[in-house]
Amino acid sequence: MLSDLVPLVAIIFGIGVPLSIPIVWIALNYRKRRRLMELHHAERMAAIERGMEVPPLPLELIDGRSRRRSSLLPGLVWFFIGLAMTVGSLSIGDDLPVVWGLVPLGIGIAYLIYYAVEGRHLEARQLEMDLRERNNSRYSQGPATL
Secondary structure, three states, X not given: OHHHHHHHHHHHXXXXXXXXXXXXXXXXXXXXXXXXXHHHHHHHHHHHHHOOOOOOOOHHHHHOOOOOOOOHHHHHHHHHHHHHHHHHHHHHOOOOOOXXXXXXXXXXXXHHHHHHHHXXXXXXXXHHHHHHHHHHHHHHHOOXXX
């Protein structure tokens, strides 16, 4: 009787847990963004009541991104995973082929080359556009009126 339940429980947990991880992440991300919007709204209301300049809405609240995407971190992660697998397979012996370590190593090198060639230019342009957009919105909005 108990031996019949073990495969059933294993299947339920094997399918249920991986599906619940993205759902929990989405719910927590939504709660965080909602709380940030509430705090920003309270800040705007306090500024309006005091007759101060209303702060502009942060771009992070609109699109949900708090940091810029960069290819440096994934490149370093893939590179060192591939390096560890390659060195490990060479030091252990013939059990694990070296080719399996070369695949993530190649992916990491590709990310790092992209970052060195194009990624920094794109990030610098994006930062410049964000700063220009924030300055334009700050000066075009004007003081708060009641």
